[in-house]
Amino acid sequence: MIDQHATLPAQPQPPPHTKPPTPPARCGLARCAYRQAGCWIGAAMLLSFAAGMYSNFGLQRELFAAPGFMLQAAGQPVVVGVIVMLGIIAGLLTLSVATVLHRLYGQSRPRLTLFLVALVGASLAVNVLEGATLLAMRSLSEAFVAAGAGAESTFQPARQVLRGLRNGIHFPAKLLGGFGVLLMFVLLLRQRGLPPALAGFGLFAAGLQMLRSQFCARLPKPP
Numbered sequence: 001m002i003d004q005h006a007t008l009p010a011q012p013q014p015p016p017h018t019k020p021p022t023p024p025a026r027c028g029l030a031r032c033a034y035r036q037a038g039c040w041i042g043a044a045m046l047l048s049f050a051a052g053m054y055s056n057f058g059l060q061r062e063l064f065a066a067p068g069f070m071l072q073a074a075g076q077p078v079v080v081g082v083i084v085m086l087g088i089i090a091g092l093l094t095l096s097v098a099t100v101l102h103r104l105y106g107q108s109r110p111r112l113t114l115f116l117v118a119l120v121g122a123s124l125a126v127n128v129l130e131g132a133t134l135l136a137m138r139s140l141s142e143a144f145v146a147a148g149a150g151a152e153s154t155f156q157p158a159r160q161v162l163r164g165l166r167n168g169i170h171f172p173a174k175l176l177g178g179f180g181v182l183l184m185f186v187l188l189l190r191q192r193g194l195p196p197a198l199a200g201f202g203l204f205a206a207g208l209q210m211l212r213s214q215f216c217a218r219l220p221k222p223p
Contacts, residue, residue, distance in 0.1 A: 037104055038193070041097050045184075048093040052177075055086040070159055073141035080138045084131035091124035094180060101184065105191050112187055120180045126173040133166045174213035182206040 059079055063072055073080055098120040102113040140162060144155045185202035188194045194202070 034104065037100050041100055044093045044097045045181075048090045048097075051086045051090040051093075055083050055090075056174075059083050059086075069137055069163075070141050070144050070155070073138045074145040077138060077142075080134055084134055087127040087131050088124075091120075091127040091177075094177070095120045095124055097184065098180070101187060105187060105193075108191065109187060112183070116180065116183045116187065119176070119183065123173065123176045123180055126169060126176060130166065130169045130173055133162065133169060137162050137166060171213050171216065175210055178206050178210035178213065182210070 060083055063069055063076060063079060063083070065072075095117070098113075098117045102117050106113045140155065140158055144151065144159075147155070182203060185194070185199050185206060189196065189199035189203070193199075
């Protein structure tokens with residue numbers, strides 16, 4: 001006879017349902033891509049500006065100061081080489097910024113971004129041409145120093161031609177580069193890639209640089 005009051009063995013209980021831990025919040029792919037692109041654009045632009053300012057207001061000012069490049073370039077071959085390399089590096093950095101902006105905003109602003117890339121590419125080509133002119137000026141300076149002071153009249157025509165060629169390339173190149181930077185800030189302002197105050201300051205600085213380059217082009221140059 002079965003005892004009705006006997007206790008039945010306890011049935012095993014299923015383990016409580018545990019909720020998997022919530023992964024840490026991450027930014028979306030698009031937001032992360034924009035953030036990384038913004039960091040690269042800012043760093044590249046700062047490096048490009050620093051290279052240009054050091055070349056124009058430091059190295060080139062000393063090289064073209066009195067008594068002129070004909071006597072100084074031969075004794076500073078490394079300085080001339082650094083000037084050329086800084087111009088190319090600054091142009092490449094600016095071109096990379098324009099390329100990133102085209103990838104970010106090419107769908108919404110196709111014409112503006114394509115024109116920006118073409119303009120910055122042309123500016124890089126002009127920088128390379130200016131560098132080649134500086135190397136030619138260095139070679140002329142070395143030949144002039146080796147020939148002695150009595151050969152000044154012989155080298156005078158070549159000096160005038162190279163000086164005019166360099167000035168004719170240098171100041172339009174600065175105007176072209178300033179226009180490219182101006183377009184970059186216009187694009188960032190229209191796409192809300194920068195705060196309006198910061199974008200406005202960039203527009204003002206780019207316009208001021210363009211005006212200054214044209215003002216300097218009209219000043220008398222040392223021989």
